[in-house]
Amino acid sequence: MAYEDGATAIEVRNLTRVYQTGRNGDQVRANDDLTFSIARGEVFGLLGANGAGKTTLVSQLLGLVRPTSGSIRIEGVDVVSDPEAVKAMTGFLPQTGLSMRLVEVRRALHYTGRLRGQSEKEARHQTTELIEELGLESVADRYVDQLSGGMMRLANFGMALMGRTRLLILDEPTNELDPRNRRLIWDMVARRSLTEGTTVVLVTHNVLEAEKAVHRVGVMHGGRLTALGTPGELKATLGDKVRMELFVKDSESLKPAEMSLLERVGSVVPGGREGVYLVHSDPESMPDLVKAVTSDLGMARVDDFKLSRPTLEDVYLSMDGGDSAAPIPELVAKPLPAPEPAVPVARLPLKERARRLLVDFKYLWLEQMLEVRTTWTWSLLFGLLMPVAMVFGLSRIGGGLNDPTSLLYIVSGAAIFSVATEGVATLAQRIGVIKTDGMMVYYASLPISKASFVGALVLSRLILIMPGLITPMVAAGLMYDVDFTISPALLLVLPLSCLALSAIGLAIGTLINSMDLIVVITNLLIFVLLLAAPVLIPPESLPLPLQVLGYLLPPTYAADALRHTLSGDLGAAFTLDIVVLTAMTVFGLAGAARWIRWRLA
Numbered sequence: 001m002a003y004e005d006g007a008t009a010i011e012v013r014n015l016t017r018v019y020q021t022g023r024n025g026d027q028v029r030a031n032d033d034l035t036f037s038i039a040r041g042e043v044f045g046l047l048g049a050n051g052a053g054k055t056t057l058v059s060q061l062l063g064l065v066r067p068t069s070g071s072i073r074i075e076g077v078d079v080v081s082d083p084e085a086v087k088a089m090t091g092f093l094p095q096t097g098l099s100m101r102l103v104e105v106r107r108a109l110h111y112t113g114r115l116r117g118q119s120e121k122e123a124r125h126q127t128t129e130l131i132e133e134l135g136l137e138s139v140a141d142r143y144v145d146q147l148s149g150g151m152m153r154l155a156n157f158g159m160a161l162m163g164r165t166r167l168l169i170l171d172e173p174t175n176e177l178d179p180r181n182r183r184l185i186w187d188m189v190a191r192r193s194l195t196e197g198t199t200v201v202l203v204t205h206n207v208l209e210a211e212k213a214v215h216r217v218g219v220m221h222g223g224r225l226t227a228l229g230t231p232g233e234l235k236a237t238l239g240d241k242v243r244m245e246l247f248v249k250d251s252e253s254l255k256p257a258e259m260s261l262l263e264r265v266g267s268v269v270p271g272g273r274e275g276v277y278l279v280h281s282d283p284e285s286m287p288d289l290v291k292a293v294t295s296d297l298g299m300a301r302v303d304d305f306k307l308s309r310p311t312l313e314d315v316y317l318s319m320d321g322g323d324s325a326a327p328i329p330e331l332v333a334k335p336l337p338a339p340e341p342a343v344p345v346a347r348l349p350l351k352e353r354a355r356r357l358l359v360d361f362k363y364l365w366l367e368q369m370l371e372v373r374t375t376w377t378w379s380l381l382f383g384l385l386m387p388v389a390m391v392f393g394l395s396r397i398g399g400g401l402n403d404p405t406s407l408l409y410i411v412s413g414a415a416i417f418s419v420a421t422e423g424v425a426t427l428a429q430r431i432g433v434i435k436t437d438g439m440m441v442y443y444a445s446l447p448i449s450k451a452s453f454v455g456a457l458v459l460s461r462l463i464l465i466m467p468g469l470i471t472p473m474v475a476a477g478l479m480y481d482v483d484f485t486i487s488p489a490l491l492l493v494l495p496l497s498c499l500a501l502s503a504i505g506l507a508i509g510t511l512i513n514s515m516d517l518i519v520v521i522t523n524l525l526i527f528v529l530l531l532a533a534p535v536l537i538p539p540e541s542l543p544l545p546l547q548v549l550g551y552l553l554p555p556t557y558a559a560d561a562l563r564h565t566l567s568g569d570l571g572a573a574f575t576l577d578i579v580v581l582t583a584m585t586v587f588g589l590a591g592a593a594r595w596i597r598w599r600l601a
């Protein structure tokens, strides 16, 4: 096998990760002094019960979680000091939380390849190749989100393979797949390991399947490695045993007396489901075992039983029998050779970095824009109709129609109100969804910069919210013959207002971790906007506390700037508005870039 050439791909030394839980300083050692290595081209299975520490280990391999102590080297590169270099050589399939759900399968693959640094030609070529290899031709032009669970998993697996990375980290790749597709995945993994020397870390609960696919297995329990070796080595720990899988009638549990009948002839562990037990005994005790089951326990209690040689699952279940699961020293205490100095990672030249930033920005922006396809008609309709309705409705009140100042307030207020609701509220909520659905982890696992991610998110929204700014002016022009000239100041104020309000929305969404709170805060903002802000109402007609409150809100400055622009009054007040809007844009974008958690912890 390719991996036997001995080169080390992953080296983990004394890796410990401690989490603080709760307020009273409780600690969880999610990874406890792990030391092991994985060879280049090896398929390494990571097994362990829920909470064993697998995700914590994988997150550290990906540079998403910082170790409390110890080190990880991937292809000689230190993960903590050069996470970007490691991300560039890693394809990742998370269990959940993939992005690119609302684009077509073909695009999801192509864009992922581009974001992993492939050229346009390479990305197109590999996309076509993978669609064929995965048998996804008939759904290649359907949205990923609209595929069946299994098909979606295949598409996600394809995304992990894009970029032909040296390392693949696959979390439960065969979940939801039928037996034929499961075999397809294992064959594809084996091919990559064998012919391309790809190193694969496979997290799985499906021990029986993993046995066929992996070269070596690491079993984790309570944050520690309790066994590490080939499936053959692990099975040898059970010795020359016979295995019986016993199914109790009606899936009932065995009573203590019944358990002791079986324990007389072998060791008994639960078989992973209610009413299923695994009994391991010496070959010479087999007749006694069969007798214990058929006559002592009696066929009135037994539904079925199967006799076979032990499998990896037996080793796993016998090791994972609660807190007593002790490490098998001969399988875990293999020392690593003395560490070599970490391979220094050369920084890309400035020009190349700028090119990558633009490519990342383009594909992230395209993804965001295309995701909006499912809702753009509603957003646009809302952005067009609401301001028109406001201009029409508000101009009927009081002296609106006859009074140019009121009309100016109505037009600028309607424009800014619609942009504030769309810009602040929808962007804050969008980033909230990205965080709560776990998609942020996926973006963070790609070798992209936060700047291109934030920029793409904000700019994709501008196209949707800009019409809301322009329609009130067009409506006033058509309905009331008001002539607003397009001045250079207007061309500055319109995008700057959109940018400032979107940046604030993004900052709110990134800073607050509860989706419910994001919804409450953004609605509160709109409520205050209607009640107090001098957006639709001249400030002098508001009591002082409400005026002050209004001037604390970004939309007030946007509305003020728009009014000054439309009336041609570009004095000191207008300059102040522009300064405040610019400051808000910078603060919002810088804050969002800082608060977005590219590392989980």
Ligand SMILES: Nc1ncnc2c1ncn2[C@@H]1O[C@H](COP(=O)(O)OP(=O)(O)OP(=O)(O)O)[C@@H](O)[C@H]1O
Pocket: 019, 020, 021, 028, 029, 030, 048, 049, 050, 051, 052, 053, 054, 055, 056, 057, 601
């Ligand atoms: N962010 C966190 N804060 C506090 N504790 C955490 C955090 N993440 C994980 N833990 C704890 O660390 C331990 C290991 O969790 P981890 O998610 O790594 O296990 P796992 O083997 O991946 O489990 P599963 O198979 O259920 O995904 C658990 O006790 C878990 O509660």
